[in-house]
Amino acid sequence: xxxxxxxIRYLLKRGITYEQIAQACGNSVSTLxxxxxxTDEPKLREGVALLxxxxxxxxxxxEVSHGAAPExxxxxxxPSTEALAALQLDQxxxxxxxxxxxxxxxxxxxxxxxxxxxxxxxxxxxxxxLEQAAEIIQKQIPELATGEEEQGTREA
Amino acid sequence: xxxxxxxAEEQSFxxxxxxxDFSEWIEGICWxxxxxxxxxxxxxxxxxxxxxxxxxxxxxxxxxxxLLDSCVAHCLLQVAEAELDHLSFTDCFDLCKLANQxxxxxxxxxxxxxxxxxxxxxxKVTLYTCLAKAKWLGPESLRDELMPPREIIIRYYDAERxxxxxxxxxxxxxxxxxxxxxxxxCWLAVTKLAMRYLPEQVDxxxxxxxxxxxxxxxxxxxxxxxxxxxxxxxxRKKLTRADYExxxxxxxxxxRRLKGATYELQAYDDYAAREMGYxxxxxxLELQVVGES
Numbered sequence: 244x245x246x247x248x249x250x251i252r253y254l255l256k257r258g259i260t261y262e263q264i265a266q267a268c269g270n271s272v273s274t275l276x277x278x279x280x281x282t283d284e285p286k287l288r289e290g291v292a293l294l295x296x297x298x299x300x301x302x303x304x305x306e307v308s309h310g311a312a313p314e315x316x317x318x319x320x321x322p323s324t325e326a327l328a329a330l331q332l333d334q335x336x337x338x339x340x341x342x343x344x345x346x347x348x349x350x351x352x353x354x355x356x357x358x359x360x361x362x363x364x365x366x367x368x369x370x371x372x373l374e375q376a377a378e379i380i381q382k383q384i385p386e387l388a389t390g391e392e393e394q395g396t397r398e399a
Numbered sequence: 400x401x402x403x404x405x406x407a408e409e410q411s412f413x414x415x416x417x418x419x420d421f422s423e424w425i426e427g428i429c430w431x432x433x434x435x436x437x438x439x440x441x442x443x444x445x446x447x448x449x450x451x452x453x454x455x456x457x458x459x460x461x462x463x464x465x466l467l468d469s470c471v472a473h474c475l476l477q478v479a480e481a482e483l484d485h486l487s488f489t490d491c492f493d494l495c496k497l498a499n500q501x502x503x504x505x506x507x508x509x510x511x512x513x514x515x516x517x518x519x520x521x522x523k524v525t526l527y528t529c530l531a532k533a534k535w536l537g538p539e540s541l542r543d544e545l546m547p548p549r550e551i552i553i554r555y556y557d558a559e560r561x562x563x564x565x566x567x568x569x570x571x572x573x574x575x576x577x578x579x580x581x582x583x584x585c586w587l588a589v590t591k592l593a594m595r596y597l598p599e600q601v602d603x604x605x606x607x608x609x610x611x612x613x614x615x616x617x618x619x620x621x622x623x624x625x626x627x628x629x630x631x632x633x634x635r636k637k638l639t640r641a642d643y644e645x646x647x648x649x650x651x652x653x654x655r656r657l658k659g660a661t662y663e664l665q666a667y668d669d670y671a672a673r674e675m676g677y678x679x680x681x682x683x684l685e686l687q688v689v690g691e692s
Contacts, residue, residue, distance in 0.1 A: 361459050361508065368504075369455055369471075372497050376475055377448045379482070379490045383441045 251279045425470045432474045436481050437666050444478055461512055468505040469522055472498040476525045483529065484670040486677055488537035492544050495529055498522075499545065520565075521578065524558045524585045527551050531588035535595050535630075536677070548596040552604075555589045558582075559611070583612050587623050590616075591630045622657060625650035633678050636686060643675045 254264055261272045270285075277283035361369075428447060435443030451471055458467050479494035502519050509517065531551050534541060542548065559582055566575055586608060593600040608616045615621040625646045632638040632646075651671070655664060 361461075361464055365504070365508070366455065366459065369468075369501070370452060372501060373448055373452050373455070373471065376478060376494060376497055377445060377452075379493060380441055380445050380448065380478060382487075382490070383482075383485065384445060 247278055247285050248281055251275060255279075422466055425466045428470055429473050432477045436477050437664075439481070439484075439666050439669050441481070444474075444481065447474060448478075461509070461514060465505055465509060465514070465517060468501055469517075469519055472501045472505075472519070472522045473525065475501070476522070476529055479529050480532075481666070483533055484666055484673070486536075486673050488533050488541060491529065491533050491537075492541060495526060495533075495545060498526060502526075518561065520558050520561050521581060523554070524562070524581055527555050527558065528581075528585040528588045531555075531585070531592040535588065535591040536674075542596065548592050552589055552593060552597065552600060555585055556607075558585075563611075579612075583615065583623070586612055587626060590627065594630055594634050619649070620653055620656075622650045622654040625653065629678075633682065636682050638678055638682055640675070640679060643678070647671050647675065 251264065255261070261275055265272045265275055274283070274285075278285050428450065432444060432447045435441075435447065451467070451474060454467060458464055475494050475498040479491045479498065482491040482494060502522060505519070506516065509515070530545060531548075534544075534548060534551075546554070562578060562582060566578065571578075586604065590601060590604045590608070593604055605616055608614060615623045616627055618624055629638070629643060629646045629650070632642055651664065651667065654667060658664060
């Protein structure tokens with residue numbers, strides 16, 4: 244996975260140490276060194292996590308762009324800062340995942356009559372189940388109830 | 400800065416994206432919800448459910464639908480765990496029921512379509528973990544909700560045997576560690592459940608741990624040891640704030656070593672703060688009832 248090697252080099256060039264990268268992405272220094280040398284390959288999810296951490300972005304056309312050099316904090320600065328940074332990382336990574344899933348790799352619709360497919364009533368039941376789960380989650384997110392999720396996140 | 404078209408990064412990234420197939424995407428979503436859970440991101444979990452909602456309209460054919468169903472069950476159980484961390488026991492059980500229904504419907508549909516049976520053992524192990532944790536700490540009225548404690552323990556042993564047989568037949572070094580960790584968490588939850596409702600089973604479970612899970616219950620360098628220590632004190636009604644704080648600090652340090660990064664512990668920290676207050680309150684209430692009677 245060449246991008247991950249490049250990504251680690253990119254971070255090191257910007258004065259971020261192996262220890263700081265390891266702490267931020269949850270892998271050991273020796274693992275990062277092996278990835279850097281190419282003697283070992285990260286799993287796909289580890290690679291995507293590391294690229295997201297470095298502020299690299301992938302657009303739906305597969306183009307990679309660099310953001311600003313990331314700020315990797317040392318050990319647990321302020322709980323609130325860490326929580327916000329984690330949330331931001333969530334948002335960025337999820338956006339990447341979903342944009343890719345939705346625009347690039349939306350699974351093909353069912354076209355082959357020989358393949359078994361589910362019926363409309365099962366589909367409705369499945370969808371209702373997910374809506375029920377979303378309703379349960381919404382109780383934990385006050386911003387969603389008032390439609391201010393995006394604004395609230397930005398302000399945070 | 401957009402990199403030039405022929406840059407090494409772009410070429411390798413295009414190759415990376417091409418390697419994605421549907422099952423890898425499903426794996427990515429399962430990983431993403433765990434990531435959001437560990438960081439207590441409700442917005443992230445909500446977004447993932449929205450994404451799954453969209454995917455449902457596009458994926459209606461087998462065998463991909465089965466993969467999606469497993470993923471949905473996994474995500475629902477992860478949200479159930481998050482609810483449990485917030486001590487929302489009823490919501491946790493509601494989500495467990497939805498996940499269980501989804502797995503049952505999937506099995507029925509595969510049978511109707513003449514597809515081979517998929518036991519979904521690891522998803523079920525997660526379900527038992529969640530149920531055991533909720534029944535261990537939650538109100539007694541939920542004791543037999545969805546499945547009684549004895550059934551959970553029997554099913555856990557069965558699932559553990561199945562998974563170990565599978566790993567022996569199909570060794571998979573990449574996933575083996577994650578799988579064994581999932582089983583170990585289930586063992587911990589089931590042992591705590593037994594402490595409350597089936598104390599005669601606890602010794603058997605500890606022996607089983609010694610034989611199958613590297614005897615982590617006895618190792619003070621492992622978080623399970625401290626978790627069980629807290630559970631024991633709680634069930635003997637001898638838990639004090641100082642005891643909890645001391646054991647919880649050791650549990651956190653050992654968990655930090657296990658997980659490798661501090662930021663992975665946010666959900667744990669949130670939970671520990673609530674757990675202490677809840678346990679001390681419940682213990683006080685129970686002691687009051689005993690004193691009055």
